[in-house]
Amino acid sequence: MTVLTIQPQGITFAATPGMSLLDAIKAAGVALITQCNGKGQCGACHLFVQEGRKSLSKIQRAENEKLDTIVGVGSKSRLACQAVLGEEPVTVELLGFKSGF
Numbered sequence: 001m002t003v004l005t006i007q008p009q010g011i012t013f014a015a016t017p018g019m020s021l022l023d024a025i026k027a028a029g030v031a032l033i034t035q036c037n038g039k040g041q042c043g044a045c046h047l048f049v050q051e052g053r054k055s056l057s058k059i060q061r062a063e064n065e066k067l068d069t070i071v072g073v074g075s076k077s078r079l080a081c082q083a084v085l086g087e088e089p090v091t092v093e094l095l096g097f098k099s100g101f
């Protein structure tokens with residue numbers, strides 16, 4: 001189990017290692033609006049990883065290239081659909097997501 005904390009909603013979710021961040025966030029009850037269904041093409045799942053970056057899968061070339069096209073990207077940026085959870089706790093900050101509650 002990997003503890004995923006989702007901000008600014010303040011949701012804590014027990015995720016399974018190997019899940020993508022996107023799937024874990026959806027499973028936690030946060031509705032996401034994306035256009036590419038997790039294919040790393042739309043950029044709508046861009047978020048900031050505030051803690052636990054080393055627990056996530058490494059950024060691959062396609063994700064890096066997509067991030068380069070997004071305004072407001074920083075050193076903590078990831079595409080939730082491309083980042084796979086490891087064993088350590090992770091805290092993310094959502095940008096532009098709509099709450100499912």
Ligand code: FES
Nearest residue numbers: 038040042043081
């Ligand atoms: S869901 Fe489209 S880039 Fe992640």
